[in-house]
Amino acid sequence: MEEVDKILIHALRQVGTEVGEDIDRVNQFTSELIVEAVVKCIRVIDPGLGGALPTSLPPGMSARFRVGMSLAQACQDIGYKGEIGYQTFLYSNEPEIRSLLMFLVEKLPRESSETSDQPTGKSAVLHRAIAAAITAQLAVSWVPLNCRLPLHCKTQSKAASHSFHVHPLSLPHCTKGQKSLKEVKHYQRDILFPVTAQFPSQTSMVSSILEQHTAELSNAQEWDTEWKSQGLLSRLTPQEYHSRKLTRLRKRIEEQLRSAAALGSAPSDLILTKGTHFTHTQKFTFTQEVAALTSPVHTGRQLEGDTQPRQQEELAFLQQQFQQLCSDVEQIAADMKHISVTNAQVFDELKQMELDNVENDEKMQVKKKTIDLLPDADSNLQKLQSQVEASANRVVNLASQWEKHRAPLIEEHRTLKEFCSSKDLESSRKLSEIKSLHEKIQVATEEAKKKEELYKQLVTELESLPQDVSRSAYTQRILEIVGNIKKQKEEISKILSDTKELQKEINSLTGKLDRSFAVTDELVFKDAKKDESVRKSYKYLAALHENCNLLIQTIEDTGTILREIRDLEEQIETENCNKTVANLERILDDYKVIRQENSTLAAKVREG
Known part of the structure; x- marks a missing residue:
C-alpha cells in the first residue's frame, strides 16, 4: 500500500493539491486535505460540476455536514459506485479514502485523451485554477454591495465597480519588410508616452488594453478568413490583393463624393441670382474685413473731434447692426435650405414631365403615320405584305448562312468550355490542397508551440529535481517491485495448484x-x-x-x-x-457543538 499511496499523492500534487512533503501515506490525510484533494480532482474531471464546490471546510458543523453531502453527491454524479456519505470526509476511513482517491485518479484525463496535451506543471495548474475560479464566479449571481450578506464575502468582490470605459491608445507598429522613417522612430522613441501613461484614469487601463487587443485579434482573424475565402480565388499575392482592395475602396469613396456633390449642387443661374449659404458667408466675411480695415481710419478721424460718449454710442450701434446682420444671415440660410428643397422637388417634377412628353410624342408619331396610311389602305397593305415576305426570305437566307458559321463556332465553344472546366477543376483542386496545407500548417504550428512549452516546462522541472538521485536507483526499485509481484504470483499459483x-x-x-x-x-x-x-x-x-x-x-x-x-x-x-472509537468520540464532540449552535440560534430567535 505504501507504493500505491505514493502514486496517489504524486497524482494529487499534479492536479494542484497542496500535500505536504512530510505526508507519504493516505492515513496521514486530514479532513481538510481530503476535501481539497477530492474537489481538485472533480474540477479537473468535470469543471462545471466542481466549480461550485468549496476547497475547504467551513467553521460551522452544520455547514460541514452540508459540504460533505454535496461532495458525496458530486462523486456519485461522476460515477463512483462505492458507499459514500458525509462521514467519508468528516470521519476519514483509510480504506474508503484510498478507494475513493484511486477512483478519482483513474478518472483523470489520460495521455491518450485530448486533454492530456495540456502540461501538468505548476504554471498549467495555476492556469486551470484561475479558469476554475473564473467559472465559479461567473456561475454565482451578482449581488449589489448594499444587499450582500457575510456569506457573500468569498464569492463577491469587495472592490468598487467601474464602468467599462475605453480610451484610444497610440502604439508603435512596425511592418515587415519596410523601414520606418527617422521622424517616426524619433516620435516613438522620445515623444510617445508609455501605454500606462496614456490614460486619464487608471480604471480605464485594463478595459482599453483589452479592447485594443480584441480589435487587433479580430482584424487578424477577419483578414485570415477573407484571404482563405476570397484572396486565394483571386490568384494574387497578399500585397497585390491588399492594394487592389484599397484602390476599389478609394474609387467607391470618390463615386460617393461625386454623387453627393451632384445631388447637393443647384443650377448655375440660381446660384448667380440667389446665391448659396457659402456665397453669403463669403460676402459677410468680406464685409467684416472691409469694416475692420476702414474702422481704424474712421475712428482715428473721429477721435480728433469727438468725445468718448460718441465712441460708445457708435460702438453700440455697430454691435446692434452686427446682431441684425447675424439674424439676417441665419434667416437667409434657412430660406436657402427651403429653396434648395423646393428646387429639388421642382427639378424632379420637370424631369417626370419631360419623360411623359417624350412618351406622348412617340405615341403621336405612330398615330400620325397610321392616319396618313388610311386613304390608300389596299395598296399599303400589299406593300406591307411584300415587305413582310421579303423580310421572311431574308431571315431564311440569314438563317442558312448562320448555320454554316454556327457549327464550327459551337464546336470551338464546346472545346473551350471543356478546357475551362478542366482548368477550373484543376484550380479548385489546387485551392483545396492549399487550404488543407494552411490548416495543416496551423495545426503543426500549434502543436509545435505546445511541445515547445512542454519542453521548457519539463526542462525547468528537470533542473528543479535533485541531481544526487540517479535514474538507476528508480529503475532498480521498479525492477524489485516487479520481481516481488512475480514471486507473489508464482507463490499464489503454487498454493492454488x-x-x-x-x-x-x-x-x-x-x-x-x-x-x-x-x-x-x-x-x-x-x-x-x-x-x-x-x-x-x-x-x-x-x-x-x-x-x-x-x-x-x-x-x-x-x-x-x-x-x-x-x-x-x-x-x-x-x-x-478505521479508528471507530476515535470517530465515535469525534461524532459525540460534533454533536455537542451542533447542540450548542442550535441553542445559540434559538436564543437569538427568542431575543429577536
Whole structure:
C-alpha cells in the first residue's frame, strides 16, 4: 500500500493539491486535505460540476455536514459506485479514502485523451485554477454591495465597480519588410508616452488594453478568413490583393463624393441670382474685413473731434447692426435650405414631365403615320405584305448562312468550355490542397508551440529535481517491485495448484473409502447371518464407519471455525484501522457543538 499511496499523492500534487512533503501515506490525510484533494480532482474531471464546490471546510458543523453531502453527491454524479456519505470526509476511513482517491485518479484525463496535451506543471495548474475560479464566479449571481450578506464575502468582490470605459491608445507598429522613417522612430522613441501613461484614469487601463487587443485579434482573424475565402480565388499575392482592395475602396469613396456633390449642387443661374449659404458667408466675411480695415481710419478721424460718449454710442450701434446682420444671415440660410428643397422637388417634377412628353410624342408619331396610311389602305397593305415576305426570305437566307458559321463556332465553344472546366477543376483542386496545407500548417504550428512549452516546462522541472538521485536507483526499485509481484504470483499459483491436488486426493480417498466400506459391509453382512462373532464384527464396523464420519465432519467444522476466526481477526484489524472509537468520540464532540449552535440560534430567535 505504501507504493500505491505514493502514486496517489504524486497524482494529487499534479492536479494542484497542496500535500505536504512530510505526508507519504493516505492515513496521514486530514479532513481538510481530503476535501481539497477530492474537489481538485472533480474540477479537473468535470469543471462545471466542481466549480461550485468549496476547497475547504467551513467553521460551522452544520455547514460541514452540508459540504460533505454535496461532495458525496458530486462523486456519485461522476460515477463512483462505492458507499459514500458525509462521514467519508468528516470521519476519514483509510480504506474508503484510498478507494475513493484511486477512483478519482483513474478518472483523470489520460495521455491518450485530448486533454492530456495540456502540461501538468505548476504554471498549467495555476492556469486551470484561475479558469476554475473564473467559472465559479461567473456561475454565482451578482449581488449589489448594499444587499450582500457575510456569506457573500468569498464569492463577491469587495472592490468598487467601474464602468467599462475605453480610451484610444497610440502604439508603435512596425511592418515587415519596410523601414520606418527617422521622424517616426524619433516620435516613438522620445515623444510617445508609455501605454500606462496614456490614460486619464487608471480604471480605464485594463478595459482599453483589452479592447485594443480584441480589435487587433479580430482584424487578424477577419483578414485570415477573407484571404482563405476570397484572396486565394483571386490568384494574387497578399500585397497585390491588399492594394487592389484599397484602390476599389478609394474609387467607391470618390463615386460617393461625386454623387453627393451632384445631388447637393443647384443650377448655375440660381446660384448667380440667389446665391448659396457659402456665397453669403463669403460676402459677410468680406464685409467684416472691409469694416475692420476702414474702422481704424474712421475712428482715428473721429477721435480728433469727438468725445468718448460718441465712441460708445457708435460702438453700440455697430454691435446692434452686427446682431441684425447675424439674424439676417441665419434667416437667409434657412430660406436657402427651403429653396434648395423646393428646387429639388421642382427639378424632379420637370424631369417626370419631360419623360411623359417624350412618351406622348412617340405615341403621336405612330398615330400620325397610321392616319396618313388610311386613304390608300389596299395598296399599303400589299406593300406591307411584300415587305413582310421579303423580310421572311431574308431571315431564311440569314438563317442558312448562320448555320454554316454556327457549327464550327459551337464546336470551338464546346472545346473551350471543356478546357475551362478542366482548368477550373484543376484550380479548385489546387485551392483545396492549399487550404488543407494552411490548416495543416496551423495545426503543426500549434502543436509545435505546445511541445515547445512542454519542453521548457519539463526542462525547468528537470533542473528543479535533485541531481544526487540517479535514474538507476528508480529503475532498480521498479525492477524489485516487479520481481516481488512475480514471486507473489508464482507463490499464489503454487498454493492454488497444491490446493487443487489436495482436493483431488481428498476426493479420491473419500471415494476409495466409500467403495471399501460398501464391499466390506456386503461381505461381512453375508457372513453375519451364519456366525454370531461375525455379527458383532459387523456392528463394530458400522460403529467405526460412523465414528470416522463424525471425525471427518469434526475436522471440517474445525477448519471452518479457524477460517471464521481468521476472518474475524481481519475484521477486528480493519475496524482498528478505521479508528471507530476515535470517530465515535469525534461524532459525540460534533454533536455537542451542533447542540450548542442550535441553542445559540434559538436564543437569538427568542431575543429577536
